[in-house]
Amino acid sequence: MATMTQPAADPAPSRPWWKGAVIYQIYPRSFMDSNGDGVGDLPGITARLEHVASLGVDAIWISPFFKSPMKDFGYDVSDYCDVDPLFGTLADFDVLVARAHALGLRVLIDQVYSHTSDEHPWFAESRSSKHNDKADWYVWADAKPDGSPPSNWQSVFGGPAWTWDARRGQYYMHNFLSSQPQLNGHNPAVQDALLAVTRFWLDRGVDGYRIDALNFLMFDPELRDNPPAPPSDKQRTRPFDFQLQKHNMSHPDIPAFLARIRQVTDEYQAIFTVAEVGGNEAEAEMKAFTEGETHLNSAYGFNFLYADQLTPGLVCSALAQWPDEQGVGWPSWAFENHDAPRALSRWCAPEHRDAFARLKALLLMSLRGNAIIYYGEELGLTQVDIPFDQLHDPEAIANWPLTLSRDGARTPMPWQSQATCAGFGSTDPWLPVGAENFTRAVDVQDGDAASLLAFNRKAIALRAANPALRHGAVTACHANGPLLDLQREADGQAVRCLFNIGADPRPLAGVQGKVLLAANNATPDQLPPFGALILEN
Incomplete structure (x- = not known):
């Protein structure tokens, strides 16, 4: 196998690269x-x-x-x-x-x-008998006395979460398709x-x-x-x-x-x-x-x-x-x-x-x-x-x-x-x-x-260049009708994020700060329909 190259080192090694990625x-x-x-x-x-x-x-x-x-x-x-x-x-x-x-x-x-798939070799071995090395790698259970499934559990995709398998004479569990048997994660x-x-x-x-x-x-x-x-x-x-x-x-x-x-x-x-x-x-x-x-x-x-x-x-x-x-x-x-x-x-x-x-x-x-x-x-x-x-x-x-x-x-x-x-x-x-x-x-x-x-x-x-956006704490989040007012801080930087999630303009009062990025012609005085504004305080 070829030697794998690695991406460039994170510019702030004290903080994991993925935090805010x-x-x-x-x-x-x-x-x-x-x-x-x-x-x-x-x-x-x-x-x-x-x-x-x-x-x-x-x-x-x-x-x-x-x-x-x-x-x-x-x-x-x-x-x-x-x-x-x-x-x-x-x-x-x-x-x-x-x-x-x-x-x-x-x-x-x-x-x-x-x-897994029911075509996985693990399942092929597991279903072959009740006594093999992978017999309990999946979820198997006996039928109830009347032949019905062991529980009332239902599949995400519709129908019971159990399918009868004649080879083992048991039901196996599947939370999704019957071709996706459930692994026994407890094992x-x-x-x-x-x-x-x-x-x-x-x-x-x-x-x-x-x-x-x-x-x-x-x-x-x-x-x-x-x-x-x-x-x-x-x-x-x-x-x-x-x-x-x-x-x-x-x-x-x-x-x-x-x-x-x-x-x-x-x-x-x-x-x-x-x-x-x-x-x-x-x-x-x-x-x-x-x-x-x-x-x-x-x-x-x-x-x-x-x-x-x-x-x-x-x-x-x-x-x-x-x-x-x-x-x-x-x-x-x-x-x-x-x-x-x-x-x-x-x-x-x-x-x-x-x-x-x-x-x-x-x-x-x-x-x-x-x-x-x-x-x-x-x-x-x-x-x-x-x-x-x-x-x-x-x-x-x-x-x-x-x-x-x-x-x-x-x-x-x-x-x-x-x-x-x-x-x-x-x-x-x-x-x-x-x-x-x-x-x-x-x-x-x-x-x-x-x-x-x-x-x-x-x-x-913008997110990459501003620590408040990349990994900062949320210091305030206010919902006022269609207006979202989100404030974040990190490393001495504070930003205010304003969003008008509505089709009518929203006037703003007393909003100050340096505009870092605006969407749909938003200004500190008004958010047009679906306007958005990021400001540094």
Whole structure:
């Protein structure tokens, strides 16, 4: 294996590079296709890293590219330590890491520790009998006397979280697809195997991990039924929504395993770990998973990803969960990702998207925590309406038409507005680009000082240059109707961040300070519709 290069040292070595970092998420199927087969790949990512570096971000996060039958598009892993041929080879990955480091970008990858594919060799051995070396590496249980599943647990994607397996004469558990059997995270041998996977990729030069569905890793060994969810005005589209997930996930032993992960990553120094945590108890679990200096570095919440509206109250309540206090972990924020509809399609009317996109970009750079940008977000991509006959997402197909349609947020990156399929690299990509997104292509915006892409570069540079924005404490957060007033301080610097999340102008009184960056013609006297202003006091 080639020797891995490393990115440049952090200019403030006393502070971890990742604290306040801006991270760019790449969904590999949709970023760039280097061989014309319709699917993006690792060489395609490598070829387009200069664009990512030009944004000024600190790191990239690459969604799964591991060997997989792709029933859940890489989140069903059949070999943790190899690249799926669809995406390339291990050698291609090594080239990607070396190129990223040469450009000053650190590389984060996904790790899926809660479940595997049913085609993983571990599961093949486990299901072969009740008495083998991996018999209890997954969650197996006998049927009830009437033949029904061991508990009432429901799958996130619909239907029971149990599937009968005639080979063992037992049910196996799966929180997601039936082809994604649940690993038994309580088993020390399973933990050891996962830690070996952690080391494998660290030895190849990765700089950190985003750990998928982490609070699903462990379950109640007594397999007690989940209680029903209380009445709610929120629409329920899946049986999963009718329960409180008390026993199929979120076991209190999970943080002890995270401490083992931290011991490994500390050996490699400067490694960043972030947990994906969703569910009804997300805030408490995020705190437990990041407590002190012996667990993960950060947690990735869902405060904004599924919100129907962006409001000042939502921002203040999210930030209030993460005070700048000893022992409290460090949050990571995203407005978009591969599992949620594009934010501009959720949060504003079509006629306001250009202005709203600038406000949104500046707001993300103003939040205390790490900022995660989803590929194409810097261009203002919107959700693409994918017809039923072109859907790939198993969740969308199963719950049609009441679905998030994750496919609509996973469409190809538009590089060239006039090229076939927007320069994605193939004439028949796995998903359509979307007519609107052609007009937002990189080549249209690059070099245009008035473009959203240029504004994103300015906002990211502003965060990097101002300690109050990058890692400062939140000293005040006020919500007044559509007006958000956020104040932050660090290293003797104080900044005030004002946002008008509304379509009517908002006059300002007594606002003083040096303007660092304004969006949509905002001034200290007035915030126009969707105006935003960052001032240094």
